[in-house]
Amino acid sequence: MSPLHDAVQQAFGTTGPLAQAESGYTEREVQSRMARAVAEAIDARGTLVAEAGTGVGKTFAYLVPTLLSGARALISTATKSLQDQLYLRDLPRLRHALALPTTVALLKGRASYLCTHRMKQARHTIDAGDRWATRTLAKIESWAQVTVAGDLAEIDGLDERSSVIPLVTSTRENCLGSDCPDYRSCHVIKARRDAMAADVVVVNHHLFFADMSLRESGVAELLPSVEVAVFDEAHQLADAGVAFLGTTLSSGQLLDTARDMLAIGLQQARGLAPWQDLTAACDRAARELRLACIGASGADGAPRAVRGSMKLRWDERAEQPPFGAALVQAAAACTAAHAALDTVSELSPDFAKLADRMATLHELTQRFADKALPGQVRWIDITANQCRLVESPLDIRDALREQMAAAPKAWIFTSATLGEDDRLSWFTEPAGLTEATTLRVGSPFDYAAHARLYVPSSFPKPNEPDHAVAVGHLAARCARTLGGRTFVLTTTLRALQTIGEQLRAEFEAAGDEMAVLIQGQLPKRQLMQMFLTQPRSVLVGSQTFWEGIDVPGDALQCVVIDKLPFPPPNDPLVEARVKRLEAEGRNAFSDYFLAEAAMSLKQGAGRLIRSETDRGLLVVCDPRLTAMNYGKRLRGALPDMPRLDDEAEATAWLAMLAADR
DSSP states (O other): OOHHHHHHHHHTSTTSHHHHHOTTOOOOHHHHHHHHHHHHHHHHTOEEEEEEOTTSOHHHHHHHHHHHHTOOEEEEESOHHHHHHIIIIIHHHHHHHTTOOOOEEEOOOGGGBOOHHHHHHHHHHSOTTOHHHHHHHHHHHHHHTTOSSOBGGGSTTOOTTOTTHHHHSOOTTTOOGGGSTTGGGOHHHHHHHHHHHOSEEEEEHHHHHHHHHHSOSSHHHHGGGOSEEEESSGGGHHHHHHHHHSEEEEHHHHHHHHHHHHHHHHHHOTTSSOHHHHHHHHHHHHHHHHHHHHOBOSTTOOBOOOOSEEEEEGGGTTTSHHHHHHHHHHHHHHHHHHHHHHHTTTTOHHHHHHHHHHHHHHHHHHHHHSOOOTTEEEEEEEESSOEEEEEEESOSHHHHHHHHHHSOOEEEEEESOSOSSTTOHHHHHHHTOTTSEEEEEOOOSOHHHHEEEEOOSSOOOTTSTTHHHHHHHHHHHHHHHHTSOEEEEOSSHHHHHHHHHHHHHHHHHHTOOOEEEETTSSOHHHHHHHHHHOSSEEEEEOGGGSSSOOOOGGGOOEEEEOSOOOOOTTOHHHHHHHHHHHHTTOOHIIIIIHHHHHHHHHHHHTTTOOSTTOOEEEEEOOTHHHHSTTHHHHHHTSOOOOEEOSHHHHHHHHHHHHHHO
16 A cells, blocks of 8 residues: 555544544545545546545545645636635645645636726726616725735625626636736736645636636646646536537627727727727627527517527528528628727727737637538527527547646546446546546435435326426425425426426415525525525525535425436437437437436435435426336436335325424
8 A cells, every 4th residue: 555545544544633623523434435546546647537425525535635645736626616615615624634734726717806907997888877787896896905816706795697797807808918007916817826836726617628728727837737636526527618618609799899899999099980880880790690590480570589598409590591691790890890990909908909809709700600610519509688609519528638648647537426337437438538447435324214205106297288287286285294495406497487386376375484486586595595594495496406506404305306307309419419329329318318317317316315314305206217117227326215105105204304303
């Protein structure tokens, strides 16, 4: 055994430094086993893919060997909240417990840091009649006087959806770099400088992949000097990579660039170009592009209404004349704006950067007017506010292999859900990691004693029109028995609304004082706070609530899933992956649809039991889980919990949980 292996073994022992530093410390065999596997990968500069069930303590299992190795390390997570948890809580605790002088830095994307230069411009850009925006800007300006890191997460109550944030932060496109008058005090540059000097740097997956494609975020300079790279929440790595390794042209990009051009043009070069006319042309082009993407509906040719978001196949729009005409119009608007900006580019760095942005947008219009590159898939995203043209790779295997071949280091990938087999194929295949060492350590929680699974057999099929209403009825009965404390997880936004409305109607008709909290009505964090402070409540959430939600204790004792979470077959990315599998002679249903459903089901079910003492009921309102042959495979992805045969047994279990509180 190596010195690192011995040090890790001692650290997790009953008399080790962790036990001495934490009064409630309990040695967990599964945690120690994973930590030893991480130590072996670090020693061998190898690759480890480790699935660790809820309660294993995987964060300490990879942090302890990483810190004890003394190696320079990069730790990447899927979310900013876990980044903050690692940086502000976990790493300081371990550094203290292990008595190590390790230096740690936190590095986020540009959109997380205040840009003081753009903040000064925001006063001229913001709509004076928008009182909320004006107040938010004033709050940011006041905080800017005292902040050291410039991380907007420091501001209490700042809504991450605020329209002011893009005005006071920079992007790769609008950053002036060393030409910026505030360059010396730039928070982004300071964060990157701190990262380059630190022993351990905490980043997120989006930043990692953005750097792979753009070489812009600071990670590119960091990676060659790193000896250990750890990816927590690795199940989200592929989605993050596909999103950031692709190419995007959006109506929002055109509008934002035009808005900046108008503000800076009127401030610094009034009268030297027709800024308002040029901006109006860009605005019209952005609007026409979005309308061409939405398409007409009905005999009058009026554009269809967009609620939430839509994803369209490329060939649904690309071959239609309005779409091609809209791209030509956008190209012409960008060309005219670029010509005007080029004539004043020597007046200030702002104009030179704006000219580059317009040139890039013009190049993108040309790219999307041509055919997609080999191995890429295209689609169109539409929301109520904008459209996005996207060209993306099907997976991350080529990009990840290129990174891993560049410099030898230990690569650790971990999550609670990475596959259904010992090879963790769901994750390792699309990531190109089939040769990696794999490890599966199950949850130490006693699901057999503390949890139950109920699948109603006499229930409408998921494709029947009354299915969502029936889910609402059943969820209401469960919540009423339990006194709230219930999550309803839906696979679509349409079902989310139907089930939420049904729950409200049912509680109101019966005179129940039960709050129904529906995703989208308030920010996610606020909804969760309300759920925790109001026990008599039901939270209805779609994809964003299937993972990353931690509600230990009796605040959550029932999770209702509306149907098996198969990927939508008409999604362009799904279609392209299915075609590739079929071309390889493989079974797309077994190798893709079932595998994806198993992982999503595992994620959703994982919301139920979050500690050793938690107890609860998982309800899956889809008879296919027990009636179809493939149901056995999907049930195998769930923790091993007893199955209840009928609603009477389910109600009795919930009543017992309510009585025991």
